Amino acid sequence: MPFVNIKTPEGALNRAQKQEIVHRTTNMLVEYFPEAARPHTMVLIEEVKERRLRPRR
Secondary structure (H helix, E strand, O other): OOOOEEEEEEOOHHHHHHHHHHHHHHHHHHHHOOOHHHHOOOOEEEOOOOOOOOOOO
């Protein structure tokens, strides 16, 4: 079962963009795995809060 985890900044993508990424990523994976893998393919898009790293004092 192919699994892809995509992390993006929170709010960077709208629903339609996420759906397109899932669709296109699934199609790309089926080029490498058998067509039978399509229903078992999972593409997870995680929105990550942006953190600013500050130097320790």
